[in-house]
Amino acid sequence: MRETTITTSRPEPRSLLRFAAPQMFYPLAGRLAPWFATVALVLTLAGLWLAFFVAPTDAQQGEVYRVIFIHVPAAWMSMFIYLVMAFWSAVGLVMNTRLSFLMSRALAPTGAMFCFVALWTGALWGKPTWGAYWVWDARLTSQLLLLFLYLGFMALTTAIEDPRRSDRAGAIIALVGAVNVPIIYFSVKWWNTLHQGASVSLTEAPSMAATMLAGMLVMALAAWAYSIAVALWRVRALILERERHTEWVGAELTAQEGKL
Amino acid sequence: MSALPSPFAAVLRRDLLLAWRGRADVLVTLAFFVVVVCLFPFGVGAEPNLLRAIAPGVLWVAALLATLLSLHRLFAQDHADGTLEQLLLTPEPTVLWVTAKVAAHWIATGLPLVLVAPGLALLFDVEQGALPILTLSLALGTPILALLGAVGAALTLGLRGGGMLLALLVLPLFVPVLIFGAGAVDAYLSGSGADAHLLLLGGGLLGALALAPFACAAALRIALE
Numbered sequence: 001m002r003e004t005t006i007t008t009s010r011p012e013p014r015s016l017l018r019f020a021a022p023q024m025f026y027p028l029a030g031r032l033a034p035w036f037a038t039v040a041l042v043l044t045l046a047g048l049w050l051a052f053f054v055a056p057t058d059a060q061q062g063e064v065y066r067v068i069f070i071h072v073p074a075a076w077m078s079m080f081i082y083l084v085m086a087f088w089s090a091v092g093l094v095m096n097t098r099l100s101f102l103m104s105r106a107l108a109p110t111g112a113m114f115c116f117v118a119l120w121t122g123a124l125w126g127k128p129t130w131g132a133y134w135v136w137d138a139r140l141t142s143q144l145l146l147l148f149l150y151l152g153f154m155a156l157t158t159a160i161e162d163p164r165r166s167d168r169a170g171a172i173i174a175l176v177g178a179v180n181v182p183i184i185y186f187s188v189k190w191w192n193t194l195h196q197g198a199s200v201s202l203t204e205a206p207s208m209a210a211t212m213l214a215g216m217l218v219m220a221l222a223a224w225a226y227s228i229a230v231a232l233w234r235v236r237a238l239i240l241e242r243e244r245h246t247e248w249v250g251a252e253l254t255a256q257e258g259k260l
Numbered sequence: 261m262s263a264l265p266s267p268f269a270a271v272l273r274r275d276l277l278l279a280w281r282g283r284a285d286v287l288v289t290l291a292f293f294v295v296v297v298c299l300f301p302f303g304v305g306a307e308p309n310l311l312r313a314i315a316p317g318v319l320w321v322a323a324l325l326a327t328l329l330s331l332h333r334l335f336a337q338d339h340a341d342g343t344l345e346q347l348l349l350t351p352e353p354t355v356l357w358v359t360a361k362v363a364a365h366w367i368a369t370g371l372p373l374v375l376v377a378p379g380l381a382l383l384f385d386v387e388q389g390a391l392p393i394l395t396l397s398l399a400l401g402t403p404i405l406a407l408l409g410a411v412g413a414a415l416t417l418g419l420r421g422g423g424m425l426l427a428l429l430v431l432p433l434f435v436p437v438l439i440f441g442a443g444a445v446d447a448y449l450s451g452s453g454a455d456a457h458l459l460l461l462g463g464g465l466l467g468a469l470a471l472a473p474f475a476c477a478a479a480l481r482i483a484l485e
Contacts, residue, residue: 093478148432155428159419168482169415173429176411176475180433183464187436193445 019099022154022239023248029232029239036229043222050215050228058212067125068212073220075139077180077227078146081111085153096126099235102242104174105157106234110227112150119143124201138189145184149177196249267352268360273302275364285333290372293326297380309384316394316445320438323373323398323403328430330369331409332416332423334361335480337416345484354477362403362410362473370402375456386445393448393458400461401441407472408433414479437464 019025051069058065086106092100122140123133134140156173160166245250279286300318301311338344347357376399378391386394412430416422444457 069450141404145432145435152425152429152432156415159416159421159425165482165485169479172411172475172479172482176408176433179471180436183436184432187439191439260315 014050020099022099022102022243023246025099026236026252028237029236033229033232033236036225036232040225042223043218043225044048047219047222050211050218055211056209057216064128065149067121067221071118071121071125072216073223074114074121075143076220076222078111078115078118078143078150081107081114082146082149082174082181083178085111086174089174092167093171093175095154099239101171102229103172103237104236105123105167106231106238107227108150108154108157109234110230112147114153114223114227115143115147115150119147138185140189140222141188142181142185145188146181149181153177155193167185262376266462267350268356270348271357271360272364276367277359279364279368285330286368286372289326289330289369290376292329293322293373294376294380296322296325298383301384306324306467311384312386315381315386316390316442316449318384319377320398320401320442323343323377323402324431324434324438327370327402327405327409328427328434330365331406331413331430334365334410334413335417336413339484340479344480348481348484354480355473358410358476358480359372359469362406362476365410366403368407370406374398374402383456387449390448393454394445396458397441397444397461400436400458404437404461404465404468405434408437411472411479414476414483417480417483422439422459437461440464444448 019028043252045256047069051066055066055069057063085107088100088104088107091097092104119140122143126135127133153174157166157170160169240249268413298317300314304310304314335344338347348354350357376397378395381391381394407427412426412433415429416426419425439456440460444454444461447457448454
């Protein structure tokens with residue numbers, strides 16, 4: 001089981017197979033997480049500075065457009081994290097590696113959080129721009145359904161007490177959801193265009209100013225770094241919980257208590 | 261090894277026989293469907309134009325909820341008395357008898373809804389020409405709901421609060437079926453023709469038939485290992 005290649009998509013260059021073992025990954029995650037957190041903090045500050053002080057006021061929407069600096073990265077991240085979750089679930093089911101399931105579980109709350117942030121900021125932007133907090137636009141609706149998929153995944157994995165069954169059941173529902181996400185998106189899109197005609201689209205953005213785009217990209221990178229940092233910390237907690245019967249966890253906890 | 265159709269036919273016959281012996285359960289699902297549909301006019305008012313406009317959506321949402329409520333029965337009984345484990349131990353392909361069970365479940369709970377729906381549509385004064393479209397859309401769509409729901413039912417087998425969890429898991433997945441199902445009737449009424457919707461529903465049914473039993477079989481094996 002050790003020789004499986006699962007760490008291909010991790011960002012660190014030393015993606016060696018031995019880190020598939022929770023015991024090996026735990027200290028690595030602990031060392032990497034603060035770096036990603038620092039990068040996230042720096043990029044967030046830079047991005048917000050660009051967003052609020054450098055980027056010009058939008059000609060049509062005024063100041064309200066500045067919500068995109070949070071909204072767009074959050075929406076991207078929420079969709080991307082679901083794909084990563086499905087990826088780790090597939091890896092876990094095929095390769096039978098425990099750490100992969102833990103990764104997908106560690107990612108879910110962050111994805112759901114970004115999903116919620118995207119919906120919330122979208123509503124705040126929609127009120128002054130469209131005159132309503134909620135419009136049954138295709139993107140909004142599929143984002144809402146994505147949030148439900150996240151909640152379903154988290155509810156299922158917490159409802160099952162047996163860790164092995166919980167991991168695998170979660171992986172199956174993540175994969176079923178991933179197959180359905182494009183179907184949901186296109187069906188909702190079609191439904192919306194059939195019902196409402198051309199409603200206000202989020203895709204207007206006519207030739208965005210370079211600083212706006214830069215601010216958005218910096219914020220997106222910050223969201224990436226944040227997600228990685230938080231997922232690594234969460235996976236550490238999950239590893240400790242899952243491996244609490246082993247000796248190395250006992251030693252680790254004693255060492256941590258000694259430090260306090 | 262026996263001939264291929266026999267385990268399928270055997271499970272199908274057994275489940276249908278069980279459903280027939282427990283007719284009351286099946287009738288409760290049907291009664292639920294009728295009652296939910298009849299509640300809407302009380303809620304939104306009995307204005308005929310409004311009722312005519314919401315009829316396809318109401319019938320479809322009610323059919324979806326009725327399917328959802330009956331889903332937990334799909335495996336629960338066999339799980340409780342150990343039949344499910346015995347079935348998993350047989351050398352027959354799991355996918356085959358899972359499909360048979362879902363088919364029997366749909367015949368027992370989904371088919372009655374399909375047959376009753378046109379009668380209920382008349383309560384909403386739906387144009388008579390749209391009734392065949394409604395029936396056809398339900399006949400194509402409710403099996404998809406049963407197949408997708410079977411995956412959720414297998415995943416939540418034997419869990420505390422499994423019913424609510426099942427709803428949370430499968431309802432987002434039901435959305436496309438709802439859109440195309442109710443949309444078929446709307447499209448017919450608006451004069452653009454329901455062919456596209458019905459073809460998509462048919463394609464969805466074939467896709468679900470091809471994929472869902474595998475996911476369901478994997479989920480059952482996980483639930484019972």
